[in-house]
Amino acid sequence: MKIERVELVNVAIPLVQSFRTSFGTMTTKDTFLLRVVTDTAEGWSEFAADPQPLYCSEFVAAAELVLADHLVPRVVPEVTAAEVAARTEAVKGHKLAKAALETAILDAELRSYGMPIGTYLGATAERVPSGISVGIKNSIPQLLDDVEEHLADGYVRIKLKIEPGWDVEPVRAVRERFGDIPLQVDANTAYTLADADQLRKLDEFDLLLIEQPLDEDDMRGHALLAQRIRTPICLDESITSAKDAATAIAMDACRVINIKPARVGGYLEARRIHDVAVAHGIPVWCGGMLETGIGRGPNLVLAALPGFVLPGDTSASRRWFAEDITEPFELEDGFIALPTGPGIGVEPIPETLRRFTTSTKVLYA
Numbered sequence: 001m002k003i004e005r006v007e008l009v010n011v012a013i014p015l016v017q018s019f020r021t022s023f024g025t026m027t028t029k030d031t032f033l034l035r036v037v038t039d040t041a042e043g044w045s046e047f048a049a050d051p052q053p054l055y056c057s058e059f060v061a062a063a064e065l066v067l068a069d070h071l072v073p074r075v076v077p078e079v080t081a082a083e084v085a086a087r088t089e090a091v092k093g094h095k096l097a098k099a100a101l102e103t104a105i106l107d108a109e110l111r112s113y114g115m116p117i118g119t120y121l122g123a124t125a126e127r128v129p130s131g132i133s134v135g136i137k138n139s140i141p142q143l144l145d146d147v148e149e150h151l152a153d154g155y156v157r158i159k160l161k162i163e164p165g166w167d168v169e170p171v172r173a174v175r176e177r178f179g180d181i182p183l184q185v186d187a188n189t190a191y192t193l194a195d196a197d198q199l200r201k202l203d204e205f206d207l208l209l210i211e212q213p214l215d216e217d218d219m220r221g222h223a224l225l226a227q228r229i230r231t232p233i234c235l236d237e238s239i240t241s242a243k244d245a246a247t248a249i250a251m252d253a254c255r256v257i258n259i260k261p262a263r264v265g266g267y268l269e270a271r272r273i274h275d276v277a278v279a280h281g282i283p284v285w286c287g288g289m290l291e292t293g294i295g296r297g298p299n300l301v302l303a304a305l306p307g308f309v310l311p312g313d314t315s316a317s318r319r320w321f322a323e324d325i326t327e328p329f330e331l332e333d334g335f336i337a338l339p340t341g342p343g344i345g346v347e348p349i350p351e352t353l354r355r356f357t358t359s360t361k362v363l364y365a
């Protein structure tokens with residue numbers, strides 16, 4: 001496929017509610033889209049991280065630079081989606097930036113064949129059950145009000161963000177108020193092995209999993225922690241490749257994996273991780289990074305692969321955006337229907353995109 005033009009479109013979309021995690025508080029989705037124009041079709045993607053390097057080392061300004069100066073030059077003018085990872089392998093790290101580039105090229109390629117990404121990846125459902133991620137709140141009553149609203153909306157699983165000082169009590173309060181609903185927690189690396197006794201207190205609540213309690217590079221710590229608590233450990237930030245997944249599974253460092261295509265370099269590696277996990281009997285689910293519909297659409301499709309047996313953080317567009325840059329995804333009876341069109345199945349609504357665009361840069365022409 002011949003690439004004729006690559007554009008980077010910065011967008012800033014206000015969130016309907018602030019989102020507090022152990023690594024910071026978000027009020028706006030402030031990122032960029034990539035638009036790749038080829039001789040046969042055009043493709044879109046979004047960069048999933050934020051202006052601050054707090055969830056991981058990547059951030060908007062750095063991704064713009066590495067795409068402009070080091071990644072795009074390695075894939076133009078002729079490339080296929082399958083070649084992108086090999087062409088950019090010499091560039092260390094920058095998985096989220098690489099994911100954005102590979103996905104836009106994959107979108108264009110699939111559109112040129114009229115093929116939905118679900119056909120390409122092996123989706124086996126037309127709709128997926130959706131969980132929802134609930135941030136750290138100022139009080140327990142506020143948390144319970146939020147959870148009540150989300151359960152009333154129909155979400156089939158609740159994920160609570162936790163951190164030292166906000167863990168056992170909020171979980172206990174949710175259990176006491178809502179009973180045995182599917183419930184899990186996400187620490188975003190906020191604990192150390194010295195907190196094992198505190199984390200073991202969560203065992204009494206029959207959680208589905210505890211996500212990423214320790215540092216992203218502490219595979220051994222997670223393996224040791226897994227011996228001291230009963231709640232299954234799920235890894236997120238630690239898993240950036242199929243190789244990491246194989247290592248974590250071999251070390252008993254996790255019993256569940258949260259797959260985020262952005263974190264692992266794109267949908268091709270996401271499927272490889274899915275396949276490694278399934279081969280070892282490890283359940284996976286699709287994580288989220290407050291994506292616009294451009295990222296949310298293909299994530300929903302990924303969540304329809306057979307090994308994605310746990311509900312993901314694939315909530316409806318209105319969970320974060322009063323108005324999104326694509327047609328909204330809606331929750332119906334706890335499920336969200338996959339996009340069915342060619343490629344990633346979604347594209348920006350031109351007028352809405354214009355309103356939320358803060359700048360546009362041409363990376364290649």
Ligand SMILES: O=C(O)CCC(=O)N[C@@H](C(=O)O)c1ccccc1
Nearest residue numbers: 055133188287288289290291313315
């Ligand atoms: O997309 C969503 O609905 C949010 C899901 C969620 O909690 N994402 C967290 C995470 O640590 O998984 C996150 C938020 C922002 C940025 C990165 C990660």
